[in-house]
Amino acid sequence: MILAVTIWLITIVSTVLMVGKYWWFPEVASAHGGDLDRQFMLTLVVTGVVFILAQVGLGYAVARYRDGAGKVANYTHGSEKLEVIWTVATTVVFFAMVIPGQSIWADLYLAETPEDALRIEVTGQQFAWNIRYPGPDGEFGRLAPDLIDDEGGNPLGLDLSDTAAQDDLVLPIMAIPLGKPIELLLRSKDVTHAFSVRELRVKQDLVPGLLIPIQFTATRTGRFEIACAELCGLQHYNMRSFLEVLSEADFAQWLKDQAEE
């Protein structure tokens, strides 16, 4: 009986925590974020209802069939009919949720990048972020792995003999203009990392050997944490930076200041 009550208590406490939203996402700061939150809520409500029903049922079975004087266990093969019903029901519910979710995913990954999008390259390494802007020419210069020199201030191996590389900016922090489409090109120098900004509802792995593009548009100014969301080594906790969403004019000035520095 204690076990049954414990199961019900855990169910009540976790339901209250979810419904009360005591620890929740920060306010959205991207164009796709609202849709993502709605999809998240839909998933949470559907799985939450199933969770509550299952836990209540589990507690009931524990209470109803607990040990007692004269009670004898009885063996059952279960019900094939019930198994078919819940497997089919789960499949239907799963696909009903995945299909609307796909369009949000496609906006981030498959949509054609607008002409005026700002492209920024993000390279993760143990344990830092390298943010590269292509400079006024709009073109990323050549990288040469044998030129990589972390202590010498060339973490990406930028090849300055390439004219397109000479105006490239490699920074430990990021800023983007408000309301402009952004395309990030995600890379890793060593192990798998993940670029995560909660307010943007953007979280994507950086995989060694792959160039992963992802696009979004910021809808509110502010300073947001960039966290590595993939356990990548002993100093993983230290792998953080900041993203500033600035007005277009402030962003232009910021970029100019960074270039002068």
Ligand SMILES: [Cu+2]
């Ligand atoms: Cu990392």
